[in-house]
Structure formats: C-alpha cells, structure tokens
Amino acid sequence: MKSFSASKDNSLSQRLIQKFHLSEQLNIIRAGVLGANDGIVSVAGIVIGVAGAQQSQTTLFIAGLSGMFAGALSMGGGEYVSVSTQRDTQKTMTRLQRQTINDDYDGEMARLADHYEASGLTPALSQEVAKQLMANDALNVTLKSNSNIELQHFFDPWHAAISSFFSFIIGSLLPLLSITFIPYPYKVPGTIGAVILALTCTGYISSTLGNSNRIKGVMRNLLVGIGTMTITYLIGGSLG
Structure with missing residues (x-):
C-alpha cells in the first residue's frame, strides 16, 4: 500500500486510507x-x-x-x-x-518457489526470489502466498x-x-x-x-x- 503524506491539509479520504x-x-x-x-x-x-x-x-x-x-x-x-x-x-x-515454517522451512521455501514459477518466473529466478523473501520475512510471505492473509491487517x-x-x-x-x-x-x-x-x-x-x-x-x-x-x-x- 502506498504511503500518503501526513500533512495538515490531507483530506478525510486520505486520512482514512492511511488508517485502514x-x-x-x-x-x-x-x-x-x-x-x-x-x-x-x-x-x-x-x-x-x-x-x-x-x-x-x-x-x-x-x-x-x-x-x-x-x-x-x-x-x-x-x-x-x-x-x-x-x-x-x-x-x-x-x-x-508459523508452526509449519518451524517444522519444514525448506518445504515451505520450495512451495513458495513453485508459486512464483507458476506465476511466470523462470525456475532459477523463482528459487532466488523465494530464498530472499523467506530470509526477509518467512511468515508473512508464505501466509500471503498460501492463504492471502497479511500480518497486521486482520479484520x-x-x-x-x-x-x-x-x-x-x-x-x-x-x-x-x-x-x-x-x-x-x-x-x-x-x-x-x-x-x-x-x-x-x-x-x-x-x-x-x-x-x-x-x-x-x-x-x-x-x-x-x-x-x-x-x-x-x-x-x-x-x-x-
């Protein structure tokens, strides 16, 4: 989601976009x-x-x-x-x-790579992207990929x-x-x-x-x- 300026002249709609x-x-x-x-x-x-x-x-x-x-x-x-x-x-x-990542980290990374390969990336690039994303935030990226859920954005x-x-x-x-x-x-x-x-x-x-x-x-x-x-x-x- 894009970040909006928090200036005083922000409209109500802009403030709502910032909040939700x-x-x-x-x-x-x-x-x-x-x-x-x-x-x-x-x-x-x-x-x-x-x-x-x-x-x-x-x-x-x-x-x-x-x-x-x-x-x-x-x-x-x-x-x-x-x-x-x-x-x-x-x-x-x-x-x-979170428990699945703890129990089978490599398996989750492989499934994530398969997800990106199915989206159109080459196998090598899919592996590299999955590796970097897992190293950065494994829970968030796999949760988004598997269940379309984003941390900190629960209803x-x-x-x-x-x-x-x-x-x-x-x-x-x-x-x-x-x-x-x-x-x-x-x-x-x-x-x-x-x-x-x-x-x-x-x-x-x-x-x-x-x-x-x-x-x-x-x-x-x-x-x-x-x-x-x-x-x-x-x-x-x-x-x-």
Whole structure:
C-alpha cells in the first residue's frame, strides 16, 4: 500500500486510507452498503405493513422507530460476530503457518518457489526470489502466498459493526420520515416511491463497488425491496 503524506491539509479520504488497509476499507464499505440497504428494506416493510393495517400516525412512527433500532442493533451485532469469527480464523491460520515454517522451512521455501514459477518466473529466478523473501520475512510471505492473509491487517470486527449499525439507521430514516410526514392519501405511494429511489442508489453503488453489472444490481435490489413492501402491505391489510 502506498504511503500518503501526513500533512495538515490531507483530506478525510486520505486520512482514512492511511488508517485502514485496503482489505479493511473494503470490509467497512461492504458492511456500510449492506447495512444501509437492509435499513431501507426492513423499515420500509414494517411501516408499509403497519400502514396497510390502517393504524394511526403515532403507531406508524413507533413501529418504524422500533424497527430501526432493533434492526441496527441486529445488523451491528451480526457483523461483529461474523467478522470476529473471520479474524479468529486468520489468527489460527497464522499460528499454523508459523508452526509449519518451524517444522519444514525448506518445504515451505520450495512451495513458495513453485508459486512464483507458476506465476511466470523462470525456475532459477523463482528459487532466488523465494530464498530472499523467506530470509526477509518467512511468515508473512508464505501466509500471503498460501492463504492471502497479511500480518497486521486482520479484520477488526468493531469497524464492520459500527459501519453496519450507523448505515442501517441512515438507510431506515428515509422510509420512517416518509411514512411520518407525507400526508394521507399519499403516504403509502409516496413512501414506496422514496424507497424505490433509495434502493436504486444503493443497488448502483453496490454494483459499482463489486465491479458487476449495474442494471442487474439495481433490478435485483428493487425486486427484493418491492417484493418485501408488497407482502407486508398485503399482510397488514388482511389483518387490519
């Protein structure tokens, strides 16, 4: 990773790049986009369902607010548990790789040389590169080669949890505010329209970050969101 100047006029994005390794940045972004999208869909489903039951304005707001915090806590907790498990796995792989180097140093160097030879280097150059890298930092280079794990760059579960928690709240604010402040008889269609716009944005962002087809990403997002709101509205209407 490139080193950035620590001058006072560094932008926020530059300071974040300094603080977080690329893999950690991607993990935080992933949790943030997922949290925002879930916040939009989950709370929209709740308030649309309650609106379908013809409940009062106060009931709509309380239901949406409760769903917002319950979902945010659930998302944050889920990310913490998930990434903690991933971090524990990284630590276990590191410990096993250290033991393997101690038990079979020459074998690990041979496997590393094979790795570079398979990448296109000549056998002689592969041997020389592997020898020098092993002498410099055997654990780090073999861990990266075998398991794509970098020392000192283990995932932090708190980063993903906090990102997911706050992004869920931000995403859920749109359907909550829409169902609260849009007047009847436009409350439900207005909220649905706002949610469709938000889901289009998150679908486009997630597809862009994943370097995948943006149209498919947006349509997939809209299908899930619209399907959720339709089902919950019908359930609320049938029980209301």
